[in-house]
Amino acid sequence: MNGAESLVRTLVASGVDVCFTNPGTSEMHFVAALDRVDGMRCVLGLFEGVVTGMADGYARMADKPASTLLHLGPGLGNGLANLHNAKKAFTPVVNIVGEHATYHIEHDAPLTADIEGIARPVSGWVKTSKSAKDVAADGAAAVAASMGPPGQIATLILPANTAWDESDGPALPVAPAPLPGPDPQAIREAAAALTSGAETLIHMSGRALRADTLEIAGRIAAKTGCRLSCQTSNGRWQRGAGRVAIERIQYPVDIALKQLASVKHIVLLGAKVPVAFFAYPNKPSVLIPDGCAVHRLAEMGDDHHAVLSALCDELDAWNAEPELQESKRPELATGALTPEAVACALGNLMPENAIVADESVTAGRGFMPYTVGAAPHDWLALTGGSIGLGLPYATGAAIACPDRKVICTEGDGSGMYTLQALWTQAREGCDVVNVIFANRSYAILRHELTNVGAQNPGRKAIDMLTLDRPELDWVALGKGMGVPGVRVDSAETFNDALARAIAEPGPHLIEAWMA
Amino acid sequence: MNGAESLVRTLVASGVDVCFTNPGTSEMHFVAALDRVDGMRCVLGLFEGVVTGMADGYARMADKPASTLLHLGPGLGNGLANLHNAKKAFTPVVNIVGEHATYHIEHDAPLTADIEGIARPVSGWVKTSKSAKDVAADGAAAVAASMGPPGQIATLILPANTAWDESDGPALPVAPAPLPGPDPQAIREAAAALTSGAETLIHMSGRALRADTLEIAGRIAAKTGCRLSCQTSNGRWQRGAGRVAIERIQYPVDIALKQLASVKHIVLLGAKVPVAFFAYPNKPSVLIPDGCAVHRLAEMGDDHHAVLSALCDELDAWNAEPELQESKRPELATGALTPEAVACALGNLMPENAIVADESVTAGRGFMPYTVGAAPHDWLALTGGSIGLGLPYATGAAIACPDRKVICTEGDGSGMYTLQALWTQAREGCDVVNVIFANRSYAILRHELTNVGAQNPGRKAIDMLTLDRPELDWVALGKGMGVPGVRVDSAETFNDALARAIAEPGPHLIEAWMA
The missing domain is CATH 3.40.50.970 (Thiamin diphosphate (ThDP)-binding fold, Pyr/PP domains)
Structure with a gap:
């Protein structure tokens, strides 16, 4: 079994069973291996920006990474912008990027480029496999790395000879690191803010925006009277009838400033302090008012459901009924297409x-x-x-x-x-x-x-x-x-x-x- | 005059009068300045890979750089693959890349990225302007840097406040470095190879492939019986009836090996030793035969016309008549579209x-x-x-x-x-x-x-x-x-x-x- 096949088998064993791809010559052994390995679905994109964007959308919904297959530095470069978006969504993505055979790189053939250099600005984990015997273990490590927490881009660079040389077979999956749970001190601090009587906002992103976690936030809001919000842009937000509805902090700076003007305490759950998307002359970068206290309840990679559960315990809020959004469908419009x-x-x-x-x-x-x-x-x-x-x-x-x-x-x-x-x-x-x-x-x-x-x-x-x-x-x-x-x-x-x-x-x- | 306008005026004064662009918010002052400055033609592309590829094609034909205007790290990322192609063609390109205002970067807004990190793998020159007072001089330096020699990618990163703050006005153009001329020792060495009686190939790329320089090569070939060739891929190659025709080393490894099998001396003029585009199992990376002597007559950035003229002097070949390609148009085909x-x-x-x-x-x-x-x-x-x-x-x-x-x-x-x-x-x-x-x-x-x-x-x-x-x-x-x-x-x-x-x-x- 060559290195490419050992990698494909390792990916499948690690739960990565979709590969979004736009391959080239240096990836042909990986492509050839697909015929010999069951369980990997390959989806071709006609441009690498499509490939990486598909991997982002897939992982947001599947809650596990897909693999990409990209052609050397330029192929990765074409995928960079949507990897940037995935990075900012904390989406797990495993990039497999082909590279020249190790001994060929020194000759500076036309496609030779600094692939690690291109990968680093978007990747939390970057590695170039050294030999066919390393590829499988590197692949298992890449999958685990992509899961973080929080999710991140893991880029594994595969020189062509590490794909075609003989391997030692697939590697065992590597368990991803567990999600950190609640920090008792942060829970107490958030609870104190929420019961202070001053206007408090729980500002959320990441897994906090799943329906079951939002329901806990809704109980806390019902108990304490706090406001609930999310970032302007979030990887995935569950909403609609029967769920706890929350505010979105809006993109225009002036509107966001008004939304946040009266907030005295902001409790961050996987979200960052709201900042302007761009700087503008004579407008602030940070959108919370002067004197607003910031409480970091949980980071993006923490177990938001467990953290909010602990806070709900602390506030004795489990019996508070969350306000669930009623079903409310607007009438269909007539006339101009606005x-x-x-x-x-x-x-x-x-x-x-x-x-x-x-x-x-x-x-x-x-x-x-x-x-x-x-x-x-x-x-x-x-x-x-x-x-x-x-x-x-x-x-x-x-x-x-x-x-x-x-x-x-x-x-x-x-x-x-x-x-x-x-x-x-x-x-x-x-x-x-x-x-x-x-x-x-x-x-x-x-x-x-x-x-x-x-x-x-x-x-x-x-x-x-x-x-x-x-x-x-x-x-x-x-x-x-x-x-x-x-x-x-x-x-x-x-x-x-x-x-x-x-x-x-x-x-x-x-x-x-x-x- | 704000920094953006000082930059546009400096670019125009430096001879850069076309800007291929796909701007965003951080580039709006540059865009606004276009209305106030004559002499800059702006060409919109609907994707940055188009923008950078246009800049490459423009400069190959204009023999001077165009500017690009790109939107932060992701915009540059989208343009990276065609910048890679331009880099390998030694095409001069001046990238202007917008960035958040200097004081906004620390807030890690959604579009924040390591722009210099993204730029470096393709750029020979990278700089982030520090203030509006630096932008014009940085722009003049970028244009000069792009000219090399040889031509290269110069990337100037423009934080939004350096564009909107008050400047000191445009900067004077910076003269590009001169093209190095002939090296007498290299000329003598090449002449010795060419008159050795052993099969010698002058292998060329870059400016050597312009018609007037090829004509000198043709005289040398007529005098010495040497072969003339060019790389598989070249930025610009002037050919056709009435010009000196030369061989192209072909892409398939087996064919290229045959083309080069009998060569005893290879004289490099702006070209590199022929190498395989990709490595393949059990095929060589370097395509010249064992024992073939390599003579580096001129680098890509040297004055190829002057170098070949000096070699022509050394060989007393000016009176040798170059073989000019006769006009020969194939008949139009019929039948299948092959x-x-x-x-x-x-x-x-x-x-x-x-x-x-x-x-x-x-x-x-x-x-x-x-x-x-x-x-x-x-x-x-x-x-x-x-x-x-x-x-x-x-x-x-x-x-x-x-x-x-x-x-x-x-x-x-x-x-x-x-x-x-x-x-x-x-x-x-x-x-x-x-x-x-x-x-x-x-x-x-x-x-x-x-x-x-x-x-x-x-x-x-x-x-x-x-x-x-x-x-x-x-x-x-x-x-x-x-x-x-x-x-x-x-x-x-x-x-x-x-x-x-x-x-x-x-x-x-x-x-x-x-x-």
Whole structure:
């Protein structure tokens, strides 16, 4: 058994049974091994940014890592931006990156690059296998490393001769490190803040946003009167009817400052102190008010369910009834196709247990109130701010959860970064409704140009922010990759198209031509 | 004048008058400054891999750098693969990468990343500006650094407050370092090899491949009987009727070994010792035979024209008549649409002074003999082996040379990496004929799977190398981005489509459905 096969067998034994891939010559032994090993599903992406984004979406929903298979430094480079997003979501990902044979590297062939150097800015764990006999153990270590806690990117670099030379066979799985539990001192400190009588906010992210953990937070809020919030962007947030609804701290600095203005104590559960997404002249970076006390209840990698349970014990809050969100579906809109009209359709039509893979950077900013009482669903968000995640992570989520409907809400500018994901959706029959908001601009930047003080932008500046010359035709783009689509330009036609796409399995594209 | 404006003015004063861009919030002051500064042409790409690939193609043809404008670490990451290609072509590129305001970085907002770390593997020069007063001088230094010699990637990172704070105005241009001239000892050593009577090869790349320098090489060959060759991939190679034709060392290891088997002396002029693109089990990395003497006549960054002139002096070869390639256009083919049929059409129909931006990884391997006697042209090649350069660098070449026809020969697999370039071609009215070889597979990998020893690949492996489920529809993809296209599946219809596309200005797409 060669090194490549020992690695594939080790990955499968470690529970990694999906490989998102865009291989090249140096990965051919890994590819060849796939035919000899059962239990590994391979999913091809036509660009590495799609591959890494799929791995992110998959792991957010599967709660375990997928593997990627990438072609040397440039292949990893193409996947870097969505690995950045995965890193910021604390998503476990195991990258397998091919490399030249160890003895070939010194010759500086065209594809030779500093792969470890490219990997390090996004990876928590990086290793280059030294020989075929090390590959299996390195693979098992990579899987364990990816689980953290918290989850992180583990990048294993595989020189070609470590893949083709003879190995000692697969390695045993390595148990991931356990999640740290509650810290009694932090529990007491949080409880003191919550019972102080001053306005207290429990600010959350990570596993705290699963429905069962949120229910405990709801009990604590019912008992103490505290507020509950989450970060602007979170890897996965369970919400909808019957769950404990919480506030999201909003992206615009001025609105976030107002949300937080009256808070005296902020209790952090897997979240960070709220900061502005960008700095702006004469606006603060840190969004909590002066004098607000910060209490670090748990880090991202801690066992949030256990921590909140301990806090619930401390506060004797188990008998407090959490306020559960009532079912509340907005009426379908009529007339112009506005962001509100889309939000109403989402809130009304979203099926039970849907997954929303959101990257509607501008159009979707107001979606939350319209979907809070929709059927229960998981909401995935752009955690690292690097656009081009939407279509790929929707695809990966669909691979992880083939029995659930995925709705991808995607900007036209963002969608163009990684549109190749549509092809993988078609190939794999992914059950994804891709809603593309065609506003024919990097709309967010029109606001930002004003925010930074450029009040009357001229033609040259505006040209850099608009997508209208020529107009994109997303229905044609979808057709080019085997995904049927339709362009709609009114609330009524959007409602119909969304209902139809939700009713019919397989990938669909709706180009929402915004008013 | 703020820092951003001081930088734009400095770039223009330094001769950098094209900016390929995909900006975000942190770059908005740079964008706003564009309206206030004349002389900078801005070209938007809808993905950063397109942006950096355009900058590569532009500089190869303009012999000076363009600027890019990229959005923080992830934006740079998306551009990394084509920067790798540019690095391997020794193309000068000036990256301007936005960064958070200096005081905002510590807060680890979603887009915060180690930008210098991401830049270093591809950049010869990296700097983060410290204040608005430094930005202009840093910009002038970046332009000079990009020129090398040899050309390299210079990455200037611009924290947002260095863009919006008040500057001291633009900086004066910095003169690039001069190209080193001939080394008398190296000239004598090369001359001795060339007059030794043993088979000698002058192996070239870089500026040596310009027509006027090749003519000197031709005189030396006429005088001494030496062979002339170039690397498998070169940044820019001037060839065609009336020029000195030279061999290209081929990609397949076995063929390259045969090409080089009888060589006793290899004289390197801007080229490296020929090495295999990849290592293969039981095949050598270095392709020259044992005992072949290596003579380093000039490095990539030296003045190749002056070096060859000095060698011509030393050999008293100025009166030797170089053998110039006669005009020789192949007949147009009929019948099946094979790579040879396409090659015949290219050789027959290519107009005077065309630029071929080649990335026909598999289909184009045999193009050289069919185009050697075509109208004089420039041939650009994939220097770093990272696919996804073709459509972008064709676009950049067209921006640099609006009066020349660009023919992009592109694989379907490679084209999918950076297909967004088509939109920029449509927006800018680029005169590019995009020939997409639709062989519905990563054809090169089918060979490579066999090369690495996997003789009977199964369905799972083959699935990772094929693009046929679903089939891509490149005509639809082009339509989606405003580029008219046609699918052809015979030599006759290809010939007609190519002739029409060459005759008509503006971008065209021909999907060559290969037999």
